[in-house]
Amino acid sequence: MSENKSRRGFIAASTAALAGLTLAPGIRLVEIASAKPDNEPVTSKVRWGMLIDTSRCQSGCTDCVTACGKENGLGEVKKPRTDAQWIRKIDLKELKSGHALSLPMMCQHCAHPPCVDVCPTGASFKRADGIVLVDRHICIGCRYCMMACPYKVRSFVHEPHTDQNPEVPRGQGCVEGCTLCVHRVDRGGTPACVEACAAAGHNAMLFGDLNDPESAIAKRIREVKTTQVRADLKLDLGVRYEGI
Amino acid sequence: MKAIVIAVLWGLTFAAAHAAEPGRTPLPAIAIEKPGQCVEPKELMRRDHMKLLQHQRDKTMHQGIRTKKHSLNECIACHAGQKTGTVLGKDGFCQSCHEYAAVKLDCWDCHQPKPGQKTAGAKP
Numbered sequence: 001m002s003e004n005k006s007r008r009g010f011i012a013a014s015t016a017a018l019a020g021l022t023l024a025p026g027i028r029l030v031e032i033a034s035a036k037p038d039n040e041p042v043t044s045k046v047r048w049g050m051l052i053d054t055s056r057c058q059s060g061c062t063d064c065v066t067a068c069g070k071e072n073g074l075g076e077v078k079k080p081r082t083d084a085q086w087i088r089k090i091d092l093k094e095l096k097s098g099h100a101l102s103l104p105m106m107c108q109h110c111a112h113p114p115c116v117d118v119c120p121t122g123a124s125f126k127r128a129d130g131i132v133l134v135d136r137h138i139c140i141g142c143r144y145c146m147m148a149c150p151y152k153v154r155s156f157v158h159e160p161h162t163d164q165n166p167e168v169p170r171g172q173g174c175v176e177g178c179t180l181c182v183h184r185v186d187r188g189g190t191p192a193c194v195e196a197c198a199a200a201g202h203n204a205m206l207f208g209d210l211n212d213p214e215s216a217i218a219k220r221i222r223e224v225k226t227t228q229v230r231a232d233l234k235l236d237l238g239v240r241y242e243g244i
Numbered sequence: 245m246k247a248i249v250i251a252v253l254w255g256l257t258f259a260a261a262h263a264a265e266p267g268r269t270p271l272p273a274i275a276i277e278k279p280g281q282c283v284e285p286k287e288l289m290r291r292d293h294m295k296l297l298q299h300q301r302d303k304t305m306h307q308g309i310r311t312k313k314h315s316l317n318e319c320i321a322c323h324a325g326q327k328t329g330t331v332l333g334k335d336g337f338c339q340s341c342h343e344y345a346a347v348k349l350d351c352w353d354c355h356q357p358k359p360g361q362k363t364a365g366a367k368p
């Protein structure tokens with residue numbers, strides 16, 4: 001464990017050295033990797049979350065959506081009424097002032113997820129680190145969770161698939177949604193959408209550990225006003241927005 | 245009673261004799277194309293691979309434990325046919341045996357039967 005800590009320390013130091021890559025105060029381009037060893041279970045010491053800065057998110061840009069489709073084997077959305085969509089771009093406009101916003105919407109990874117409350121089988125569950133998932137081995141496709149989710153971010157898979165990414169199994173008859181790219185996160189990576197947004201130079205998405213006071217995301221949330229969508233529901237969301 | 249026992253015994257001997265005769269009994273094609281050692285003894289894998297896989301599946305899904313030893317993707321990486329690139333198909337490692345034993349395989353409704361792990365999860 002101590003060896004592990006010093007390794008992390010080394011990574012942190014070299015990352016810091018690598019980067020005067022500070023975009024804005026408190027936002028680092030390169031997030032410090034905090035990969036857990038493969039054989040250790042996830043713990044509630046970590047709470048994964050995301051912060052989306054709507055002032056940086058461009059209307060018309062769908063880089064995050066494309067990256068998600070590619071990473072998770074969803075492909076292009078050809079039939080929007082039935083094809084699975086884990087992340088959508090939404091354009092908002094206040095009619096009176098004309099003030100317009102664009103933002104990505106995906107599973108908010110609620111700390112008190114209604115989709116888990118209603119699931120009759122236990123397939124919809126929250127991991128110790130706050131990531132909400134569907135265990136397809138258990139899901140019976142009843143779609144109660146889709147009805148219960150206030151954000152309407154889950155999809156039902158209507159058709160058989162054969163082109164899955166080996167790390168993201170998915171198939172007909174189950175409900176699915178954003179996994180925060182759990183297969184990448186478990187190895188110390190970041191979600192594909194966040195990576196794509198940064199690669200395009202927009203840097204509107206920030207991913208990290210909300211429980212770590214030193215993480216870029218925790219610092220930013222402390223410094224600026226951020227909003228949880230439908231905060232009145234008191235679901236304690238993992239995804240927050242800036243500028244809405 | 246005696247007659248029945250004798251009939252049964254005779255039946256068994258007959259069946260055994262014929263099972264040994266090549267060509268009469270269809271056998272699954274178990275082709276181990278990649279040399280090397282499996283993660284567990286052969287006898288254990290033949291009987292209990294499904295238990296190992298299910299145990300690993302729950303640990304991966306719910307606890308994020310992604311060790312390679314009993315991971316389905318690692319099985320596929322090793323056992324996919326060199327030519328076909330998959331564990332399915334007529335002589336595919338999984339399918340041929342499961343067809344022989346008449347046990348339905350539903351892993352592949354969701355899992356990818358071809359290896360080809362992407363480098364996803366590279367450190368940022």
Ligand code: SF4
Pocket residue numbers: 106107108109110113114115116132148149150151152153154177
């Ligand atoms: S946003 Fe919806 S699907 Fe995601 S955790 Fe909350 S209720 Fe569940």
Ligand code: SF4
Pocket residue numbers: 118119120121122123124134138139140141142143144145146174175
């Ligand atoms: S569709 Fe699946 S995950 Fe959703 S409530 Fe039904 S069994 Fe649970």
